Amino acid sequence: MSEFLEILPLTKTSFAPYGEVIEADPSKMRLINNGTTERFHALGQPVVVGAPERLIFNIFRGQPRQFPYSVGMMERHPFGSQSFMPLSGKPFLVGVSDDEGGRPGKPKIFLARADQGVNYFANAWHHPLMALGAVSDFLVVDRDNTAANLEEFFFETPYSIAEPDL
């Protein structure tokens, strides 16, 4: 029987080792456009490593996961950050691991609200997109993957995630 992983709320502090949380943080608000727009400024930074590579916009359309969900694999992208911002008004799951000597440790699972996105740091272990409930679109900003920019690790014993309370 595989171990069940706890589902944690996604916060800036808890997620700090792995990347940035993209959300309308009141402390970062400034009024612009003659007061018609609140700008929540510098919520994260897309980063690309290694010239002459470029950053690109993409949309990921994810199938919802079925539960209990088996976490068998983690991946990372050495040469650039990768951000996910939900466009369909649905929460989603975020899975990350600390690096333990070149392989991912036990995953941490976060429940991201529909108004929260994440930006994984370059080389942070993470699980592929986990949409919830319905097919969901995400705006993704990442490195145009012309050279190899993907490392995968398969767990000997998968972990499990029980259906989250939404």
Next chain:
Amino acid sequence: MSEFLEILPLTKTSFAPYGEVIEADPSKMRLINNGTTERFHALGQPVVVGAPERLIFNIFRGQPRQFPYSVGMMERHPFGSQSFMPLSGKPFLVGVSDDEGGRPGKPKIFLARADQGVNYFANAWHHPLMALGAVSDFLVVDRDNTAANLEEFFFETPYSIAEPDL
């Protein structure tokens, strides 16, 4: 009486001189993540001009415009692209102008669907965010504006936009 501007549908072709349309273009789809995700790849490119400036994620929370709306000003950012992706499931208006000897020409107004974003090219004249109907959030990727990166132009005679049919 100021001239009313036509509202055009936002398409890749009509918008090409000013920037990129970010939408799930079927011709750019590839299956990833074991077939659980459709990736609409390379829908645009965030660009920053002039090292050591950086790109940042922001959320813009726009007040809805009232109609008839008066278009009195256009702006541009010489040193980087600026993208707007709607997060609130609402259409919005996009205003752009050709450059005519260093000043914006008569604006073109596009109606962007709730599933379309735009990425203005560096130095493309555009109107500030025009949300419709309700307060709306947008993910914005642009250059961190530590040096001057804003040029504004005020029309002698403003233009008008009538309330769009949604």
